[in-house]
Amino acid sequence: MTKPFKPGLSVDAWALAVELLVRWLENNERVDVLLDSLPRSLGRAERGRCQHLLFGAVRNLGRIEAIFTPMLARPPRTAVKAILLIAGYELIEGGNDGHTARVVHHAVEQTKTLASQPEAKMVNAVVRKISAALDAQTVPAALAGATELANYYSHPEWLVRRWLAQFGAAGARELLEWNQKPAPVYARWRAEGAPAGEDAALFVATPWKGFYEVKSGSWARVETLVNDGTLFLQDPATRHAIDLLAPKTGEAVLDACAAPGGKSLAIADLMGSGRVVAVDLPSPRIDRLKQNLSRAKIDVALVQADLLQIERLGVLEECNLPKAYDAVLLDVPCSNTGVMRHRVDVKWRLQVSDFAKHARQQGDLLSAAARLVVPGGRLVYSTCSLDTEENMDVISTFLEKTRGRFTLEAQRISQPWVDGHDGAAAFVLRKAVG
Numbered sequence: 001m002t003k004p005f006k007p008g009l010s011v012d013a014w015a016l017a018v019e020l021l022v023r024w025l026e027n028n029e030r031v032d033v034l035l036d037s038l039p040r041s042l043g044r045a046e047r048g049r050c051q052h053l054l055f056g057a058v059r060n061l062g063r064i065e066a067i068f069t070p071m072l073a074r075p076p077r078t079a080v081k082a083i084l085l086i087a088g089y090e091l092i093e094g095g096n097d098g099h100t101a102r103v104v105h106h107a108v109e110q111t112k113t114l115a116s117q118p119e120a121k122m123v124n125a126v127v128r129k130i131s132a133a134l135d136a137q138t139v140p141a142a143l144a145g146a147t148e149l150a151n152y153y154s155h156p157e158w159l160v161r162r163w164l165a166q167f168g169a170a171g172a173r174e175l176l177e178w179n180q181k182p183a184p185v186y187a188r189w190r191a192e193g194a195p196a197g198e199d200a201a202l203f204v205a206t207p208w209k210g211f212y213e214v215k216s217g218s219w220a221r222v223e224t225l226v227n228d229g230t231l232f233l234q235d236p237a238t239r240h241a242i243d244l245l246a247p248k249t250g251e252a253v254l255d256a257c258a259a260p261g262g263k264s265l266a267i268a269d270l271m272g273s274g275r276v277v278a279v280d281l282p283s284p285r286i287d288r289l290k291q292n293l294s295r296a297k298i299d300v301a302l303v304q305a306d307l308l309q310i311e312r313l314g315v316l317e318e319c320n321l322p323k324a325y326d327a328v329l330l331d332v333p334c335s336n337t338g339v340m341r342h343r344v345d346v347k348w349r350l351q352v353s354d355f356a357k358h359a360r361q362q363g364d365l366l367s368a369a370a371r372l373v374v375p376g377g378r379l380v381y382s383t384c385s386l387d388t389e390e391n392m393d394v395i396s397t398f399l400e401k402t403r404g405r406f407t408l409e410a411q412r413i414s415q416p417w418v419d420g421h422d423g424a425a426a427f428v429l430r431k432a433v434g
């Protein structure tokens, strides 16, 4: 086990990445939560390097583990496994002449401090063999089976099988390749116009109106722009739900699963005036929602409540808020299969049974949200899932259950390998007038 953080201690990013990876391997803590636990005193560059190594190792875990596991007589201690994974990721990343020798040397020196001298000897031999094995690997052939794809592209085999069945060999392969690339950071520019003056140099324009890619190394200034509300860090895929909701000035709009508030803010930005109500369960996510909503130009009411109970308990009436809304957005919890490039640990947490579990919850939330729509009003159901079971299947079941009281007017599905950004799905349903 590596040493725990000590405030004020001078630490290097590599050792910190090993420590976080140990915690992830042992306790399955979420990687974003682990990163949040890094000491505040850590410099921006070290924090960035630590994140890069941790994400890279988690993203490539399956491929590296499949190489080194058969080389070892018994499983290594977790700290040594973390060292092998991070060194393995550095080898995958590649570098100039002498890169392998530098990676081996560094991993060996770190093992002496973070583990033990005998383990350093083993790391020396195994990292060299990982390098040779990676050099010998070739990209799987066009019709490679699920096992080979799962190993090479570092995904659970059951998930690869599911994607092969849903997206075909070419789509599944492109999705796997997509998920293995480091994800750019995107921002939605909230201020008038586009980034100008010195700020223009921090961003790359995208084909998606209002969205910019944040250039690496821009973070110091970008953080200020986030804090003063000029921009919001958000993937272009989020626009689909907002476009379909089409909130208008003066309307009453409910964001029924709002935290951390990216879509509430986009709704408020479009409306100019009107009533926006943001609902989410009481949880620590509410603090981020509050913080983000304080940046909206119009008044957004925040309600901490369970959407499934909101009507029965008369929560909206108690808060003097409308009981029904011109437009309701329901951005449900889901498998996150559309955002795995950003959320690198999701693929290792997900279980095949999660899809049905999510679909049941999504169906219940959809029925609850539907009761809060005025006659003639619109209900947008959205996910960041690519999976039919959480998208069209949920909508079909809902339409069947509501027997003509709602009509599906439009849908948008983005697939990363087709659209060039995160995956998402959005469906707009119109409530009958009578």
Ligand SMILES: C[S@@+](CC[C@H](N)C(=O)[O-])C[C@H]1O[C@@H](n2cnc3c(N)ncnc32)[C@H](O)[C@@H]1O
Residues within 6 Å of the ligand: 256, 257, 258, 259, 260, 261, 262, 263, 264, 279, 280, 281, 283, 285, 305, 306, 307, 308, 331, 332, 333, 334
């Ligand atoms: C995908 S996230 C929403 C993201 C948000 N719309 C945004 O753009 O920032 C799903 C949210 O649904 C919330 N949620 C789950 N069950 C809920 C319930 N029964 N009532 C209210 N909110 C719920 C979760 O707490 C979570 O914040």
